[in-house]
Amino acid sequence: MKDYEGDLDFIGSARRVLRLIEAVLAHPEGLTPNALAQAADLPRSSLFALLRGLKALGYLEQSERRGRYFAGPRLSSWRARPASIHRELIAAFYQEAVTKTWPETVALVVPVADGLLVLAQVEGSPETRRVFQIGQTYRQIDAAQALFAPSTQPTNLVNGLSLAAATETLDLAAPICPDGAEARAAVVLSALAYRWESPTLYEQLGPELRNLAAHISYRLGALTYAPFAPDSTAELQPLEALTPRQVETFLHQPVSARLACVRPDGRPHVIPLWQEWDGHAFTVIAWQGSRWPDYVFQNPLVSLTVDEPWPPLRRVVARGKARPVSNLGEDERRRLLARLTQRYLGHPLAPSYARQVAQIFRVEVEHLRGWRGLAAPQPAA
Numbered sequence: 001m002k003d004y005e006g007d008l009d010f011i012g013s014a015r016r017v018l019r020l021i022e023a024v025l026a027h028p029e030g031l032t033p034n035a036l037a038q039a040a041d042l043p044r045s046s047l048f049a050l051l052r053g054l055k056a057l058g059y060l061e062q063s064e065r066r067g068r069y070f071a072g073p074r075l076s077s078w079r080a081r082p083a084s085i086h087r088e089l090i091a092a093f094y095q096e097a098v099t100k101t102w103p104e105t106v107a108l109v110v111p112v113a114d115g116l117l118v119l120a121q122v123e124g125s126p127e128t129r130r131v132f133q134i135g136q137t138y139r140q141i142d143a144a145q146a147l148f149a150p151s152t153q154p155t156n157l158v159n160g161l162s163l164a165a166a167t168e169t170l171d172l173a174a175p176i177c178p179d180g181a182e183a184r185a186a187v188v189l190s191a192l193a194y195r196w197e198s199p200t201l202y203e204q205l206g207p208e209l210r211n212l213a214a215h216i217s218y219r220l221g222a223l224t225y226a227p228f229a230p231d232s233t234a235e236l237q238p239l240e241a242l243t244p245r246q247v248e249t250f251l252h253q254p255v256s257a258r259l260a261c262v263r264p265d266g267r268p269h270v271i272p273l274w275q276e277w278d279g280h281a282f283t284v285i286a287w288q289g290s291r292w293p294d295y296v297f298q299n300p301l302v303s304l305t306v307d308e309p310w311p312p313l314r315r316v317v318a319r320g321k322a323r324p325v326s327n328l329g330e331d332e333r334r335r336l337l338a339r340l341t342q343r344y345l346g347h348p349l350a351p352s353y354a355r356q357v358a359q360i361f362r363v364e365v366e367h368l369r370g371w372r373g374l375a376a377p378q379p380a381a
Contacts, residue, residue: 019039020040021075022039024036026135028119031068032069033069055072058072088220092219095219098342099253099254105123105189106124107120107187108185108187115138116138143173147173147186148186161173163201165198171188172205173209174227177225179221181228187213189209191205237312242372250314251316252277254344256272259272259292261292274340281363283325285337285359285361287357288356290359293324293359304319312373313374314370316369321363323361
């Protein structure tokens with residue numbers, strides 16, 4: 001009888017350990033201790049003893065003390081790719097993808113031996129939408145699988161995007177290229193087919209998806225973004241002006257601005273800033289310890305440049321006057337900061353950063369223009 005009771009205790013303990021491991025493998029983005037305690041059905045005292053043991057054995061690791069738990073080297077070997085690469089991808093994906101509301105679900109996938117592994121997703125806004133299971137491998141996401149096929153060439157794609165129709169969905173995929181050219185992962189926008197026609201989906205959401213993939217690639221180290229074109233100059237477009245609609249779209253993306261003002265001694269002063277554009281003026285914030293507000297109070301004439309370092313090399317230049325904003329209530333200040341931190345960091349951190357804001361300025365624009373591409377090289381003499 002005692003041996004049987006001992007077997008039951010062992011089975012119960014093993015079941016809890018396996019539940020914990022399954023939970024970690026199913027959530028590459030990491031899990032908090034509370035989430036792990038619920039998944040393994042363990043009291044916190046027993047949980048932390050188990051977590052310490054699994055960390056010591058290399059099955060789990062933590063990004064920082066008291067942070068989330070991720071699969072360690074030994075547990076990651078059960079997957080096709082190291083967990084560290086997954087974490088970088090997931091962090092970059094969420095920082096970029098959550099800055100806008102998507103009308104359809106967008107997922108982050110990586111190729112594995114038997115299909116595509118879903119690492120993360122941002123669900124679409126409609127009540128009826130496609131939802132992926134994070135941590136699950138899918139065999140049939142044709143749009144993304146085409147990006148990793150050995151025969152894929154630029155001529156098989158349209159501006160680096162792959163579009164494929166399934167029975168109930170239209171899938172649009174863009175490659176993530178940490179080196180700027182070779183696809184290592186992909187973002188997939190999966191739309192319900194009854195809501196879209198292929199050309200409309202590509203025209204309306206394709207540029208945003210490609211921009212998302214480019215931004216993630218940039219965060220991972222890419223200096224340019226030219227999928228399947230090691231010679232990045234192949235995608236450089238001739239210089240052309242942006243339309244007002246293109247300017248609006250570009251300025252609502254999480255691209256920092258550089259504000260130029262004049263010091264009292266007449267020398268120029270340039271500082272990078274977060275910006276919010278409302279169609280008429282830029283709102284920018286100065287952190288505690290910044291010197292540039294003093295310069296602007298003495299001379300409000302400033303210029304702003306917003307640009308991207310990868311093709312199609314869009315940039316917007318504005319000139320105007322910077323005026324301090326003094327009529328914002330505390331709630332409005334927090335909402336502004338929440339929007340900016342959500343846009344640039346991926347999380348609304350207003351309560352944490354509110355006291356760090358020294359001053360808010362509104363740059364009233366007098367002149368604004370936008371371009372993309374580069375001027376054509378002059379023929380050799």
